Amino acid sequence: MTAVLERPPVRRTDPPKQRRRRRRGRIRIVVVSTVLLAVCGVWIYPLIWMVAVSLRDNAHVFTGVGLGTDVVHLDNYQRAWSDAHMGEYFLNTLLVTAGSIVITVFAVAMMGYVLGRYSFPGKRVVIALFAIVVFLPEGYTIIPVVDLLGRLHLDSSLWGLTLAESGGAHVVAVLLFAGYFSRLPKQLEEAAMLDGAGFVRTFFSVYLPLAKPVVAVTVILQFLHSWNDFLLPLVLTLTRPTLRTLSVGMYAFQGEEFTDWSGMMAAATIGLVPLIVLFLFLQRYFVEGVAGAVKQ
Amino acid sequence: MVPSTVLAALFTFYPTVMSWYFSFLDWSGFSDSAHFTGLGNYRELMHDPLFWHAFGRSLLFVLVAVPIRMGLSLIVAIVLNNQALKLSPLFRTLFFLPVVTTGAIVGVVMSLLYSPFNGPINHALMGIGVINKPIDFLGSPGSSLWSVMAVEIWKNFGITMIYWLAALQTVPREYQEAAALDGAGRWQTLRYITGPLLLPFTAIITLLTANNTLHTFGIVQSMTAGGPYFSSQTIEVYIYQTAFAPDSANAIPRLGYASAAGCLFGVCIMLIALLQLWAGRSVARTRAQLKDAR
Numbered sequence: 001m002t003a004v005l006e007r008p009p010v011r012r013t014d015p016p017k018q019r020r021r022r023r024r025g026r027i028r029i030v031v032v033s034t035v036l037l038a039v040c041g042v043w044i045y046p047l048i049w050m051v052a053v054s055l056r057d058n059a060h061v062f063t064g065v066g067l068g069t070d071v072v073h074l075d076n077y078q079r080a081w082s083d084a085h086m087g088e089y090f091l092n093t094l095l096v097t098a099g100s101i102v103i104t105v106f107a108v109a110m111m112g113y114v115l116g117r118y119s120f121p122g123k124r125v126v127i128a129l130f131a132i133v134v135f136l137p138e139g140y141t142i143i144p145v146v147d148l149l150g151r152l153h154l155d156s157s158l159w160g161l162t163l164a165e166s167g168g169a170h171v172v173a174v175l176l177f178a179g180y181f182s183r184l185p186k187q188l189e190e191a192a193m194l195d196g197a198g199f200v201r202t203f204f205s206v207y208l209p210l211a212k213p214v215v216a217v218t219v220i221l222q223f224l225h226s227w228n229d230f231l232l233p234l235v236l237t238l239t240r241p242t243l244r245t246l247s248v249g250m251y252a253f254q255g256e257e258f259t260d261w262s263g264m265m266a267a268a269t270i271g272l273v274p275l276i277v278l279f280l281f282l283q284r285y286f287v288e289g290v291a292g293a294v295k296q
Numbered sequence: 297m298v299p300s301t302v303l304a305a306l307f308t309f310y311p312t313v314m315s316w317y318f319s320f321l322d323w324s325g326f327s328d329s330a331h332f333t334g335l336g337n338y339r340e341l342m343h344d345p346l347f348w349h350a351f352g353r354s355l356l357f358v359l360v361a362v363p364i365r366m367g368l369s370l371i372v373a374i375v376l377n378n379q380a381l382k383l384s385p386l387f388r389t390l391f392f393l394p395v396v397t398t399g400a401i402v403g404v405v406m407s408l409l410y411s412p413f414n415g416p417i418n419h420a421l422m423g424i425g426v427i428n429k430p431i432d433f434l435g436s437p438g439s440s441l442w443s444v445m446a447v448e449i450w451k452n453f454g455i456t457m458i459y460w461l462a463a464l465q466t467v468p469r470e471y472q473e474a475a476a477l478d479g480a481g482r483w484q485t486l487r488y489i490t491g492p493l494l495l496p497f498t499a500i501i502t503l504l505t506a507n508n509t510l511h512t513f514g515i516v517q518s519m520t521a522g523g524p525y526f527s528s529q530t531i532e533v534y535i536y537q538t539a540f541a542p543d544s545a546n547a548i549p550r551l552g553y554a555s556a557a558g559c560l561f562g563v564c565i566m567l568i569a570l571l572q573l574w575a576g577r578s579v580a581r582t583r584a585q586l587k588d589a590r
Contacts (some may be wrong), residue, residue: 044393062415271401272402
């Protein structure tokens with residue numbers, strides 16, 4: 001397209017019919033773009049409204065579809081951050097998310113490494129088990145998970161939640177790693193072995209550094225999962241409000257201060273903005289992570 | 297391998313097995329008061345209207361939300377896949393944005409947007425004259441499930457769109473160019489070239505979308521908590537409320553019973569998924585046979 005635009009003389013020699021078609025094509029693109037722009041505006045309106053309302057005072061929350069405000073009320077954020085404990089919940093969420101990312105990446109990468117590079121009896125069975133597990137409803141396993149954490153005495157700290165978030169079969173990520181590792185040349189392994197590296201050493205200093213793109217995808221998927229999870233943290237923190245994550249904190253806020261709408265929206269903004277910013281910067285990996293499920 | 301196997305075993309395979317075991321218990325979770333009741337929980341479930349209604353709602357949710365998501369996102373994906381559309385990455389970003397947001401938080405934001413007291417959605421609908429008095433979207437039993445469903449479709453639309461875009465990228469551009477050279481219009485290319493090439497992906501995308509639609513706990517719980525009068529109580533909300541948050545004062549948590557509900561539902565979902573895969577396979581086989589016969 002750009003090449004065509006840079007060479008007008010060639011275009012002039014085109015037969016008129018083709019020229020007409022091309023012009024029609026360009027008009028079509030402009031129309032489609034305009035329509036899509038309007039649709040996208042409506043699409044993300046709820047998120048923009050959320051930010052707008054978080055800056056208003058409570059008397060002016062419901063004033064139609066407008067997004068403006070006369071006075072900017074930053075005290076909503078202060079209320080949400082300290083009175084509604086969103087600050088603490090933010091820290092909890094950050095710790096759980098970071099911890100579960102570290103655990104997951106190592107666990108998943110190793111599993112993918114073994115599945116991708118070695119053949120062993122029962123390999124197909126393991127893969128089939130993983131594939132089946134993806135489709136189990138979350139409500140199906142929540143009760144035993146909670147019971148298990150109680151028995152291991154992990155339910156009174158963030159560790160339990162972190163572990164539970166890292167558990168679960170990360171099928172897509174495991175398969176991505178397995179596929180990636182299986183395509184690497186065998187010589188790498190042999191060279192490492194000649195240099196005297198064992199299994200663990202070969203994995204950590206040769207294979208894992210090569211798999212950076214897959215690591216990035218896994219980090220993103222796990223980040224989304226841990227940061228956004230609701231059922232598990234809700235159940236685990238029913239009797240321990242200090243361990244709440246942002247999503248549970250938001251839910252509790254709604255239940256306790258149900259008329260502090262602007263405070264609620266400030267809390268929601270605190271919870272969502274980090275996610276959105278991260279997404280905008282690392283978009284490629286988000287999209288790859290999601291698309292990975294289909295490509296496999 | 298060992299640490300990840302332990303993790304997977306602890307939090308995936310162990311719970312799967314244990315939830316079957318729990319489902320045979322009469323257990324409140326507080327003490328060791330669990331005792332074995334055999335198939336008692338299942339027998340009771342068979343006659344529990346709350347369970348079957350929740351079951352039906354979850355199925356309805358999937359049957360309505362999945363086709364809408366599949367259809368709309370396919371259209372958007374085809375439009376965005378056009379190389380001449382320079383703003384396509386921007387649109388893709390915006391459509392995908394709700395996917396990254398937290399369900400429980402979005403639910404709270406949406407419940408304000410839906411507000412019958414001059415909330416923006418009612419305001420807009422009245423402004424353009426579609427309705428003349430505000431609708432209580434979440435507060436009336438007739439509309440609560442549909443309102444929640446709309447939010448679910450909005451939030452997860454981007455996932456299905458990305459699936460379709462990934463599938464569309466496997467269609468070689470030369471095919472489309474060749475078709476254009478042969479004088480095929482846009483619609484014809486779509487119908488005879490792109491469509492058949494996308495077909496193999498449809499089964500897996502449907503399955504992933506359906507599975508994703510079943511996990512709607514955060515949105516439903518934060519928007520309506522299954523209410524009013526259980527009108528939006530889907531199966532995950534039912535399990536949660538039965539196991540951890542009995543709403544009436546004299547009720548005690550029933551972990552065994554909730555496990556049984558989860559198992560029964562899980563089995564049904566597996567059966568439906570297998571049936572769907574089997575149907576997809578047999579359709580593909582019949583087509584292959586027809587092609588050979590020709």
